Amino acid sequence: MYVKYEEAIIYLVFGVLTTVVNIVSFYLLDTVLGVQYLIANLVSIIVSILFAFFTNKKYVFKSKSESFQSWMKEFILFCSFRALSGVFDMLSMWILVDFLTLDTNIAKIATQFIVVVLNYFFSKFFVFKR
Numbered sequence: 001m002y003v004k005y006e007e008a009i010i011y012l013v014f015g016v017l018t019t020v021v022n023i024v025s026f027y028l029l030d031t032v033l034g035v036q037y038l039i040a041n042l043v044s045i046i047v048s049i050l051f052a053f054f055t056n057k058k059y060v061f062k063s064k065s066e067s068f069q070s071w072m073k074e075f076i077l078f079c080s081f082r083a084l085s086g087v088f089d090m091l092s093m094w095i096l097v098d099f100l101t102l103d104t105n106i107a108k109i110a111t112q113f114i115v116v117v118l119n120y121f122f123s124k125f126f127v128f129k130r
Contacts, residue, residue, distance in 0.1 A: 007060060015120065025043065026041055026108050045082075049083075049086070052082070053082075061128030081123070082119060092114075
């Protein structure tokens with residue numbers, strides 16, 4: 001059963017770790033350092049994108065780049081699709097915090113459920129396709 005679902009299981013593990021990186025970096029910037037929440041969110045998205053690219057490439061999708069150009073293509077595609085989910089993340093945060101007056105940390109956690117699903121779909125079918 002593990003072999004059949006290995007990719008999804010490993011993605012889930014690294015997806016959780018990426019989400020932890022995202023949420024912890026947001027918390028540190030927003031709550032501990034007092035950085036404005038949208039700026040803190042943007043920085044946490046960038047940090048988690050970099051973490052996710054390297055872990056997804058190596059451990060989840062086991063993608064091997066034969067040249068620097070192919071590596072750059074994957075990196076640019078990955079960042080582009082993650083930027084799409086990042087836009088969703090930013091808009092959701094803005095709506096949840098400014099209009100629905102949710103706590104920034106609760107809003108951040110809430111947005112991550114949909115972001116993880118979007119990111120898996122983008123990575124699986126557009127970035128690291130076999």
